[in-house]
Amino acid sequence: MEKALAIREIPDFVISTIQKGSSAYLLVGDSFIGKRDIVDLVLRSLEKMDYLIVSETAPPMGELYRNQTVNSIMDKLSEKQASRDKNEIISEFDEFVKNNRRKIAVAVYGMEKLTIESKNLLLYMCRAGRGRNMVFIGTYSTDSSEDYDRFINFITSEDYINILKVEKPGTDDVIFLTKKMGYKLPENFVKEIARITNFNMDNFRYALRYYRDLGLINEKNEINEVSFRYFPVPPTTEIYYDRMLKELTPVQRTLMQIMAMAGGELKLEDLAKLMGRSKSALLDIVRPLEASGMIRFTGGSVRYDNEKVKQMIARSMSESDREYVIQKMIETDFFRSLNEAQRIHILRQGGKIDEMMRIIDATGEKLVEQFSSIDEAIEDLEYVFNEIKNSPSMYVLCHAYYRKGELERALECYRKVQVDNLPVILDVSSILISKGQYRDAEKILDEVSGKLQDEKSEVSVIYKRSSILYRRGEYDEARKLLNDVLARSRALGMKDIEAGSLNLLGGIDMAEYRYDDALKKYSEALGINRSMGNYSEIARNLNNISLIDVYTGKYDQAISTLKELIEHTYTTGDLISRLYAIYNLSEIYYVIGHQEYAEGYIPLMLRILDVTGERRAAYHIHRFLGLYYTGLLDFKMARKYTEMAAEEGANEEQSSMARIFASIISDLEDGGSSIKEEEIEKNVYRDDYASIFYIAVSYHFYLKGDSERALKYMEKAEQAAYHMNIPYEIINTAFHRALMYLFTDNVDGFKEYFRRMPKPPTNLEYYDACYSIFENIYSGNYDRIVSSRYRIIEEDHLSGSLKAMLPVLLNSFALYRFAGRDEDLRHIISVTPEPFVEPLKKLTHYTQTQ
Structure with a gap:
């Protein structure tokens, strides 16, 4: 929820909504307008309400090490200091909230300074802490419009987060704050x-x-x-602080310079090591600096209280100052305890290129994973390689581009480096495979094959070859290689390759409709990825498993799996996986007849699609929405989305299907469109919408008076459904084929077909309800049609989607066609939106009887 508020309105709003159950707030606005002051006021109120207060300020120059801010929050919550990776943070926080009985408020100031991963973890904590006595409050300055737009678009999809847009303070706000101070x-x-x-x-x-x-x-x-x-x-703040800086003692100046070079806040014990003093002696230095408002000591850490002071200190440092501070830091045990990325970050402040290069040479591409963010890795590595040209180790920077997903930039970088070690070959082949340049990928894999030094390298290369075959659809050859890779990776303990092989083998089983075999492989891959904490692959596995559940009619299980997948995306920030999961959820709810749930996911789905710009997902989502709005008889919206899908198809089959859908909808709307059979027949439609597509084509030809082609394409729809072996498609096609026999007055054909129709229960409410009406038509029991519970008694019978109304529509048609009573059908036609009146009359052969 987004809400614009004046500063003086915010405390009451936050406190009152917390009392009503809200638990997450983000104050956004320009810098220096009082966001921090207002949060401090809220925290004081919560403290009086017996909340434990935990606050953390994002380091002004960015996080020095990975998840620094979230780690500090966990230190305070758990009352123990530890260096945790992402998986350990998630596990420890989950355990904490499960056992927590206290009311806790967590405040994070300056969230715009955090890395994407830290932001994602905080969002996960917000979500996991809901309903568990935890409140999260953050501030976010909007100075960087690009980062702000992306982040706000991202979190506005989370309806439990209150986004409070802080208005620029006026006189009343300043008076209010002054009194509160x-x-x-x-x-x-x-x-x-x-x-x-x-x-x-x-x-x-x-x-x-x-x-x-x-x-x-x-x-x-x-x-x-x-x-x-x-x-x-x-006087200006610069003059004021400049005077204060000139009055610093040498030891105070050294402390301030060390903090500026370190880039963020430092724990007291770490700063004591860097200064070579005891903690008590250090506190004697810190206290007067804190009293002057230059630094702040809170929660066992020391940080700058004012970004301007920090910048002035950094600008005032001479080359000898920098050299002195860096050398002092390098000589401490604290510096030696840091990982390679942290050491590089500090060395950069002193311009120590040679020392940075030695670390890069020794660590290789593994260095990239140690940085707090990929962007920080790129920034530090670019600094080095802008000074040192043509170094073979530049491939580490190329790998950072690759890890960020900037594939073209990575490929260009690799071509300049011309290094042919295995990590480079694997990266480049992956880029070429993603671009569909399979021959080029095979060529470089061939070139490296004769140079491999060990079996693990050989297995990695074969795995890449198998992925090329898989993408080409050469499943027999891919299966042979993958089975070999699977056996060898297990023997060598290569867990990531083992899980990847199982995933591809499961994909082959899916493509060949062996759902049980695919499920076994996906489940095994999921177990391996969970043991490794490989969240991006976990998301892939869960999505694949949910599709099998849908295809095999286990809708409740699919819904549960997709909701688990969505929760996983809050630990990774993987918006693409979340987008597909939400799309699949909406589609499942639509399929099983819960339109209200399907509709609830659509705004969120479209918002995330807009943020990600994911073209492949856009096609599937817009095609689904075309079908969805057709079911609501909103042909304007239906045509809009199918026309969008036609532009987004990945191949001619997809684009053609969407174009023909759009023409059919256009014809329903204004009667001005028609499709030609040769346009349909020029493609073979094989995806999971094939049967629905042929059903739509069948109705189009029927409404054009061509019953022969209507029956032909309904038969094609059934063939497509059975080919895919998806229960929903089979059941849905059975319903429409039975109906088409009735619409074309082929009652004998209907009766013959009814005997082999799937029998309830099918988990599809509309079908199970309609089956009993078909049964009455088949047996000639028209009295039961007259007394059916699907007779129109109240207007409520006509609410909802077309799918939800199908039993009422079918019963009214049967009542008119077989019992000679038109009152129900006449009423339906009288309340039907105008564009659909004539098609409905044609379908039912309705003529006015009074």
Whole structure:
């Protein structure tokens, strides 16, 4: 939920909605407008309500190590310090919230400074903490519009997060905040200071501190009415802080410089090691700096209280200052305890290219995974390789581009490096495979095959070859290689290759409709990926398993699996997997007749699609929405989405199917379109919409008066359904084929077909209900049609989607056709939207009887 609020309105809103069950808030707006002040006020109120307060500020220059901010939050929640990876954070937090009985409020200031992974973990914690006595509050400055737009679009899909757009403070807001800070100042004085500082709350606080230093504001936070008439205008903050920096002692300056070079906040014990002092001696240095407002000591960590001070310290450092601080840091046990990426990040501050290169040479492409984010890895590596040209180790930067998904950039980089070690070959082949350039991928795999030094390398290359065969649809050859890779990877302990092989083998089984075999392989791959904490592959496995559940009619199980998959995406930020899962959920609910649930997912699905721009998903989603809105008789929306799908098809088969769908819908809307049989027959339609497509074509020809072709394409629809062996498609086609026999007055054909129709229960409500009506027609029991519970008694019978109304529609047709009573059908036609009236009359052979 998004809401624009004035600063003074926010505390009451947050507290009142927490009491009603809300648990997540993000305050967004420009820098220095009072977001932090307002959150501090909220936290003080929550503290009075017996909440344990845990707060963390994102490092102003970005996180020094992976998930630094979230790790610090976990330190405070668990009351123990540890260095946790992503999986350990998730596991520990899940265990914590399961056993937690206290009310806890977690505040994170400056979320715009966090890496994507840290943001994703915090969103996961928000979601996992709902209903478990936990409240999360964050601030986000909107200065970087691109990052802001992406993040806000991302989280607006989460309806439990209150996004509070903080309006620029006015006079009343500044007066409100001043009082809440404990000041007792005349309003005209506050108004004048707000005007002088241009309502910048950072500068406003600085001005108040300046007046306290001058003695104009006394220790009771009051001011004499006479003295403020002649108060001086504060000097610029630069002049004020410059004077303070000049007054620092040498040891204070060294501490401030170390913190600036480290890039973020430091734990007290780590800073003590860097300074070569005991913690108590360090606190003697920290206290006066904190009193001056330059740094803050909270939660066992020391950080800058003001970004401007940090920037001034960094700018004021001479080359010798930088060299001294870096050398001092390098010589400590603390520096040696850091991983390679952290050491490179610090060495960069001192421009120590040679030392950075030694680490890159020794660590190779594994270095990329150690950075707090891929962007940070790219930034530090580009710094090195802009200075050192033509180094073979530049392939590490290429690998960072590859890991970020910038495939063209990675490929161009690799071509410049011309290194042929195995990691490079595997990256380049993967890029070429993703681009569909299979021959080029095979060529470079051939070139490296004779140079492999061990069996693991050989298995990795064969695995890549098998993935090429799989993508080409050469399943027999792919299966042979994959079975070999599977056996050898198990023997060698190559878990990632083992899981990948099982996934591809499951894909072959799926393509050949062996769903039980596919399920076994996907489930085994899922177990391996869970043991490794490989969340992106877990998402892939869960999605595949849910499709099998759908194809085999296990809808409840599929829904459960997809919801688990969605939860997993909150640990990875994998929007693509979340998009497909939400799309599949919406489609399943539509299939089984729960339109209200299907509809609930559509806005979220479209929002995530807009954020990701995923073209392949766009085709499937827009095609589904075309069908969905046709069911609601909203032909304008249906045509819009099918026309979009026609532009997004990955091949001619997909585009042709969407174009023909659009023509059929257009004909229903205005009667001005027609399709030719040769246009349909020029493609072989094989995907999971093939039977629905042929059903639509069948009805189109029937409405055009061509019963022969209508029956022909209904038979094709049934063949497609049985070829795919998907229960829903078989059942849905059976319903429409039976109906088409009745519409074409072929009652004998209907009776013969009814004897082999699938019998309830089928888990499809509309079909099971309609089956009993078909049974009455088959047996000639027209009295039961007259007394059917699907007679129109109230207007409520005509609410919902076309699919939900099918039993009522079928019974009204049977009542008219076989019992000679038209009242129900006449009523349906009278309330049907105009574009569908004539098609409905044609389908039912309805003529007015009164």
